Each structure stands twice: as C-alpha cells, then as structure tokens.
Amino acid sequence: MSTLLKLENINYSYIDGGMKRTILKDCSFEFEAGKFYTILGPSGSGKTTLLSIIAGLDTPESGTFYYEGEDVQKIGLNKYRRNKMAIVFQQYNLINYLTAHENVLLAMSETDNPIPKNKKGVAYALLEKFGIGRSKANRLVSKLSGGEQQRVAIARALGSNVDLIFADEPTGNLDTATEEEIIKIFKDLTENFGKTVIVVTHSNAVSKLSDLRVKLEDGQLRLMNSDE
Amino acid sequence: MNFFQRALKNVTRKLSKSMLLALTFFVIGNFVIVGLGISNAAEQAKVLTRKKMRAAITYQMDYDAFYEYVQNLPEDEQQDAYNHYPYITTDEIEALMADDRLSSINALTTLTAWPMDFEAVPLNNEYEQRENGSSMSCYIDENGQEVCEEYVWIEPEIFIKANAYPNMIEFADEMFVMVEGEMFSQEEIDDAAHVCLITDTMAEYNNLSVGDTIEISFESPADFNSSFNSWYQDLGITEEDVKMELEVIGIFNNMTEVDPTAENFEWMSKMESPENVVLMPDSVYAEYQYNLSSISWDYYKEMWPDDEYYQNDDNRPTMDSILSKTSVTLLLHDPLEVDNFVEEVEATLEGQFRELNANNETFKQLARPLDTLTLFASLIVGLVLINAVVIITLVTALTLKTREYEIGVLLSQGVSKLKVVGQFFVELAIVAIIGFTLSVGSGTMIAGKVGEEMLQYQVEFAGLEQTENEDEDHYIGNWNDSYFTEISLEDMVSEYKVDISPLIIGEIYAAGLGIVLISILIPSFMIMRYNPKKILMSAQ
Numbered sequence: 001m002s003t004l005l006k007l008e009n010i011n012y013s014y015i016d017g018g019m020k021r022t023i024l025k026d027c028s029f030e031f032e033a034g035k036f037y038t039i040l041g042p043s044g045s046g047k048t049t050l051l052s053i054i055a056g057l058d059t060p061e062s063g064t065f066y067y068e069g070e071d072v073q074k075i076g077l078n079k080y081r082r083n084k085m086a087i088v089f090q091q092y093n094l095i096n097y098l099t100a101h102e103n104v105l106l107a108m109s110e111t112d113n114p115i116p117k118n119k120k121g122v123a124y125a126l127l128e129k130f131g132i133g134r135s136k137a138n139r140l141v142s143k144l145s146g147g148e149q150q151r152v153a154i155a156r157a158l159g160s161n162v163d164l165i166f167a168d169e170p171t172g173n174l175d176t177a178t179e180e181e182i183i184k185i186f187k188d189l190t191e192n193f194g195k196t197v198i199v200v201t202h203s204n205a206v207s208k209l210s211d212l213r214v215k216l217e218d219g220q221l222r223l224m225n226s227d228e
Numbered sequence: 229m230n231f232f233q234r235a236l237k238n239v240t241r242k243l244s245k246s247m248l249l250a251l252t253f254f255v256i257g258n259f260v261i262v263g264l265g266i267s268n269a270a271e272q273a274k275v276l277t278r279k280k281m282r283a284a285i286t287y288q289m290d291y292d293a294f295y296e297y298v299q300n301l302p303e304d305e306q307q308d309a310y311n312h313y314p315y316i317t318t319d320e321i322e323a324l325m326a327d328d329r330l331s332s333i334n335a336l337t338t339l340t341a342w343p344m345d346f347e348a349v350p351l352n353n354e355y356e357q358r359e360n361g362s363s364m365s366c367y368i369d370e371n372g373q374e375v376c377e378e379y380v381w382i383e384p385e386i387f388i389k390a391n392a393y394p395n396m397i398e399f400a401d402e403m404f405v406m407v408e409g410e411m412f413s414q415e416e417i418d419d420a421a422h423v424c425l426i427t428d429t430m431a432e433y434n435n436l437s438v439g440d441t442i443e444i445s446f447e448s449p450a451d452f453n454s455s456f457n458s459w460y461q462d463l464g465i466t467e468e469d470v471k472m473e474l475e476v477i478g479i480f481n482n483m484t485e486v487d488p489t490a491e492n493f494e495w496m497s498k499m500e501s502p503e504n505v506v507l508m509p510d511s512v513y514a515e516y517q518y519n520l521s522s523i524s525w526d527y528y529k530e531m532w533p534d535d536e537y538y539q540n541d542d543n544r545p546t547m548d549s550i551l552s553k554t555s556v557t558l559l560l561h562d563p564l565e566v567d568n569f570v571e572e573v574e575a576t577l578e579g580q581f582r583e584l585n586a587n588n589e590t591f592k593q594l595a596r597p598l599d600t601l602t603l604f605a606s607l608i609v610g611l612v613l614i615n616a617v618v619i620i621t622l623v624t625a626l627t628l629k630t631r632e633y634e635i636g637v638l639l640s641q642g643v644s645k646l647k648v649v650g651q652f653f654v655e656l657a658i659v660a661i662i663g664f665t666l667s668v669g670s671g672t673m674i675a676g677k678v679g680e681e682m683l684q685y686q687v688e689f690a691g692l693e694q695t696e697n698e699d700e701d702h703y704i705g706n707w708n709d710s711y712f713t714e715i716s717l718e719d720m721v722s723e724y725k726v727d728i729s730p731l732i733i734g735e736i737y738a739a740g741l742g743i744v745l746i747s748i749l750i751p752s753f754m755i756m757r758y759n760p761k762k763i764l765m766s767a768q
Contacts, residue, residue: 052761081642081760093637095234096634
C-alpha cells in the first residue's frame with residue numbers, strides 16, 4: 001500500500017487563558033491509501049485540531065504534510081480542499097437554503113476533478129445510494145433529519161470525486177442505529193470505492209469497525225494495538 | 229451550482245430578507261434620483277439657456293482704463309498718449325480668428341448713405357412724410373441787408389454694414405439668409421473690390437439682380453448746393469468724390485421683421501428699416517475714408533502751419549489706422565465654450581486696455597437660483613451616498629455575520645474567496661437593481677415636484693421677478709450693434725425640466741453597485757481574513 005498522507009514534525013499550540021497549550025508536538029505519521037482510519041483520544045487532546053490541519057482548514061505552526069508526496073502548502077490549501085479531500089462534519093455543515101441535491105451539486109461544480117457530464121443525474125444517484133430518494137433530494141436540507149443530513153454530507157463528499165475523506169465525529173449527533181448505518185457507509189467507501197477514510201471519534205463502537213486505530217496522545221499520533 | 233446560481237437561490241428562497249433589502253435600496257434610490265434629477269435639471273436648464281443665448285463675445289477697447297492710465301502719466305506725456313490712441317489692430321483680430329472655436333466675426337464699420345440711382349424701401353409711416361424738407365434761414369450781410377436762403381435737408385436712407393471679413397455673424401446665425409449670389413470673399417475684401425449685397429426686398433423694389441450696379445453717396449447731395457456747408461468746397465471735394473458705384477454680387481433676406489404696430493414704428497426712418505441694409509467690404513469704405521482724410525489732413529496742415537499735431541506726419545491717417553476698430557464681435561460655435569474662451573483671452577490682455585464682454589453677468593445673476601438648487605441637490609446626493617454606504621455596509625455586515633457558517637462551509641469545500649464575495653455581490657446587486665428600478669418612477673415624480681417647489685422658493689428668495697422679455701418682440705433699429713440675446717429668468721426657469729435620462733439611471737445603477745461592492749468587501753474581508761476552521765468555530 002502506498003502512503004497517501006504523510007505528516008512530518010507538525011507542531012501546533014494555542015494560548016488559552018494566558019497559558020500556552022501544545023496540541024501537536026513534532027507529530028509525524030503516515031496514512032496509507034484505501035484504509036479506514038479512526039483517530040481516538042481523550043477529550044481536549046486535539047483530535048479536531050489535527051483533523052482541521054490535515055484537512056487544510058487550519059495551518060500548523062511548523063512542520064509539513066504531504067499528499068501523495070507533494071507538500072500541501074505548495075498545492076495550495078484551497079486547491080487541496082477542492083480537489084484532494086472532502087470532509088464530513090459532526091454538524092453536517094450543509095448550505096441550508098439549498099436542497100440536498102443542490103448541496104451535492106455544489107461540491108461537484110467546484111472541484112476540478114473529472115466529473116461525469118450528467119452532474120444532476122449523478123448527484124441524484126449518489127443520494128439514492130445513501131438512502132435519500134428523489135423527493136427528499138429536492139427538499140431543503142433544513143427539512144431533513146440529522147441522519148439524512150449526514151448522508152447528504154457524505155454524498156457531497158463523494159460528489160467531488162476525491163480519494164481522501166475526513167470525518168469529524170460524524171455520528172456524534174446521531175442515534176445508535178443511524179450511527180451504525182453511517183459507519184457502514186464509511187466502511188463501504190474504503191472497501192468498494194478504494195477511498196481513504198480518516199474519522200475522528202471518541203466512540204469505541206466506531207473505532208472497532210475501522211481498519212486501523214490511531215491514538216493522539218501527548219501531541220503525537222501512534223497506531224494502537226488490537227488489544228488496546 | 230455555481231456562485232451565480234447559489235445567489236439566485238438565496239434571493240428567491242429568503243424572500244422576506246430580500247424584500248427588506250430591496251426596500252432599503254428603493255428608499256436610497258429615491259433620494260439619489262431626487263438629488264441627481266434636480267441637479268441635472270438645473271444644470272440642463274443653464275446649458276439650454278446658455279445655448280439659447282448667442283455665443284457672442286464683444287472684444288473691445290477699455291477706454292476707461294486707458295483714460296485712467298493717461299491721467300496717472302506726467303502732464304507732458306499725456307497729450308502724446310492721447311495722440312496715440314489705442315485701437316484694435318488687424319493683426320490682433322486675425323490672431324483671434326485663428327482660434328478653432330470661432331465661427332464668425334464682425335469687425336464692422338456701420339454708416340449711413342444716400343441711394344443715388346435706386347430707391348430705399350419705403351416704410352410708409354408718419355416719419356417718412358416729414359423726413360426730408362427745407363427751411364428758410366435769414367441773416368444780415370455786411371451791407372446791412374437781410375439775406376434769406378433755403379436750407380435743404382435730406383435724410384440718409386440706407387444703412388451700410390461694412391465688414392472686414394466675409395464670415396459675418398448675421399449669416400452664421402441665420403439672421404441673414406442668402407437668396408441669390410454670394411457673400412464677398414476675402415480676396416475681394418483685400419482688393420477693395422466695389423461689391424455689395426442688398427436685401428431681397430430692396431432688389432425687388434428696384435428691379436435689381438446680381439450683376440447690376442448701384443450708386444450710393446456717403447454725403448447728403450443737398451450739402452453740396454448749400455452755402456451753409458462750405459467745408460467740401462473749401463477742401464475741393466466735389467459731389468462726385470463722395471459717390472461710389474457698387475456691383476451687386478448677392479441678395480439676402482434680412483430675417484429681422486419690423487412690427488408696424490410697435491410704438492416706435494411711426495418714428496422710424498428708412499435707414500432703420502431692415503430692408504434697407506447694404507453689406508460691403510470694410511476695405512472699400514476704408515479706401516474712400518483714407519482719400520477723404522488725406523485731403524482733409526493736407527488742408528489743415530497748410531491752414532495751420534504752427535499746429536504741432538498737423539505738422540507731425542506721424543499723426544497722418546494711414547490705411548491701418550482707418551481699418552483699426554474699437555470693438556469687434558466674435559461668435560463661437562459652441563455657447564458652452566464662451567466662458568473658457570473669455571477666460572483664456574482675458575489672461576493674455578493684461579495692461580492692454582482691452583476687455584471682453586460675453587453678457588455673462590446677466591446669465592450668472594439669473595442662474596443663481598439654479599446654482600443654489602444644484603448645490604443643494606449635490607449635497608443631498610453626497611449625504612445620501614455616504615449614508616447609503618454606511619447603512620448598506622452595516623446591513624450587509626449584519627447579514628454576513630449570520631452567514632459566517634455558510635462562508636466557513638463554502639471555504640471548507642474549496643470554494644475560492646472571490647467566488648464567495650461574487651455570490652454575495654450578485655445577491656445584493658439583484659435586490660439593489662430591483663430597488664433602484666422601482667425608485668426610478670417614484671424618484672422622478674418626487675424630483676419633479678420637489679425641484680419645482682424649491683426653484684420657486686429660490687426665485688422668490690433671490691428677489692428676482694419673472695418678467696417678460698420686452699425687447700424680444702420688436703425691432704429696435706439697425707443701430708443696435710449688440711449681438712447678445714437677451715434672456716429673462718422666465719426663459720431659464722421654463723427650461724427647468726426634471727427628466728431622468730438613461731445617463732442618470734446609469735449613474736444610479738453604477739453608484740448603487742459601487743455601494744454594494746464596498747458594503748460586501750468590507751465585512752467579507754473582516755470575516756474571511758480568518759481560516760475556515762476559525763470561521764466555522766466562530767459561527768457555531
């Protein structure tokens with residue numbers, strides 16, 4: 001397996017109440033392509049911050065991370081977000097005055113990746129695949145349930161035809177049954193679509209289904225043993 | 229789903245917010261249209277009135293300044309200064325004519341004459357019955373005998389305008405319209421060709437046509453047969469010497485009309501009639517005048533051998549001194565160029581006892597209410613635009629604050645900042661265009677009403693009464709050498725019409741879109757200077 005994402009000596013800290021808090025300290029790690037990763041760690045360990053950095057939403061104090069061997073800063077963070085990765089948030093982060101279908105189309109329109117000409121049809125098909133039928137697809141996302149919105153968010157992530165998908169506590173707001181469905185979808189993305197999925201979670205149930213579990217501890221990432 | 233489509237969806241799906249914003253733009257649009265409409269109408273009224281006024285400028289000697297200058301000279305230099313009276317020279321006139329803005333020029337000598345082999349067109353008024361006549365005058369001679377002689381007077385009947393250049397203002401301004409033949413050329417002027425132009429009525433009355441010859445006299449024929457006037461005899465000037473033959477090379481229609489019901493008509497002489505105007509080259513009359521002046525000079529030089537002035541040949545009349553003028557009238561192509569032209573020429577005339585008059589004072593005085601209106605309207609527009617920027621920026625800033633989350637989402641999807649700004653700009657531009665479009669109708673109506681009320685108030689406040697132009701309707705004679713068109717406040721006020729032109733509408737849209745852009749850019753920059761994570765965290 002080849003390395004898709006490589007972190008090299010990433011440092012990140014912030015000032016909180018006058019005190020400097022170090023989140024990442026010379027953090028280095030390699031994520032392989034086509035795997036389902038979960039990142040675990042205690043609350044406040046910096047999981048979401050780490051995800052923000054590797055998803056190009058924030059910049060580290062120092063250090064470099066590479067996508068397929070290319071320095072992401074050189075790719076350009078905006079281009080990286082548009083063409084290389086997609087992210088699924090705990091809060092879904094959909095545009096509320098657009099329908100489910102239009103939210104998916106938004107991602108498809110912005111990316112420079114090759115997208116089939118029949119964008120509308122593909123967007124409907126993606127939503128259908130995640131259980132959002134045509135009538136729900138044409139509803140404003142604010143009219144959908146939490147689980148449905150998260151499915152729309154996943155469909156949007158796939159819409160831009162990227163190989164790397166991040167998810168930040170994607171099941172945090174969902175009931176157990178829906179949580180299982182969403183995790184199955186992520187699992188399916190790696191197994192059947194060859195995507196690399198990196199999920200930040202505090203849920204053991206979720207992490208158990210992943211291929212590899214990574215722990216963020218003392219500002220460092222390390223692979224967890226199967227018995228941990 | 230590009231940024232334009234997203235903008236459209238936002239406008240249509242958040243209708244109440246869009247309508248509120250459109251209403252704000254509608255109100256702002258009304259204020260701007262009222263301001264621009266009033267300002268534009270006032271400016272237009274001034275421009276149209278200025279255009280109505282003939283673009284005439286009088287370039288003349290300022291003898292008051294000259295006299296003041298001479299008075300301040302030492303006494304022994306004063307007489308010499310008076311002997312070298314300043315005049316407008318031919319070179320000076322030709323320098324003015326080199327300006328492209330000049331349409332035509334009148335460097336005129338006006339004089340009266342007597343028709344010898346033709347007749348002036350009659351006016352058939354009361355004065356005509358009395359204008360010529362005779363009276364007996366008696367005196368006691370050296371032998372103590374009473375001698376009585378008849379004194380005959382004959383009024384001149386034709387009025388001559390002798391111009392130094394062929395492009396006369398009257399033709400350029402269609403006060404005269406050529407019917408047949410042509411105006412004398414510069415070559416004919418330079419050669420002092422004995423040619424003339426007569427009116428169509430005079431031609432018809434005398435059965436004259438182009439190619440015929442007429443004879444005029446510059447002195448009254450009666451003067452040569454009277455012992456009361458021995459001057460000509462003393463100088464040896466005969467009746468034939470003051471006559472001149474002129475070939476008719478053009479016939480024109482003098483568009484000036486005489487009102488037979490006017491108060492002064494009954495006392496108008498034939499030479500004052502527009503039908504009895506004859507045009508000839510100034511050089512022809514100058515040549516005649518030069519000959520006469522030379523004879524006169526020689527006579528007085530011989531008669532007064534001790535007179536310093538006549539004994540100094542430097543003071544002898546020359547063709548140049550005769551051709552020089554005290555005033556010339558210039559007509560520009562564009563009335564709106566008058567002010568600039570006057571300003572530029574005046575700047576070159578320092579200490580030369582010359583002045584320009586463009587009848588601007590009347591115009592400026594009458595334009596005062598409109599100027600106040602323009603100032604007020606400009607202030608409205610300025611204040612409204614400043615307020616509009618502040619209000620719209622605040623409204624937009626508040627709106628964008630509620631959309632921080634959306635901005636964060638779009639940026640996290642890799643949408644460029646430019647596209648995000650573009651989307652917000654299109655959204656606001658759509659509602660602005662709707663608001664401004666609706667305000668065009670109402671704003672025009674309000675601008676018309678408000679402008680008229682304010683203009684009326686200004687007219688009353690300025691203490692100017694709207695009077696009829698009394699000079700407009702009747703003719704005041706050929707002697708009137710003013711080429712200024714008299715205007716009244718009523719003329720100017722009547723030109724005041726609020727008409728929202730496409731240009732103003734364009735200006736409103738441009739200003740509106742400018743405000744929209746500013747009001748989008750400032751809050752967008754405030755939000756988007758942070759990275760997407762911070763924006764999303766701030767929104768949550």
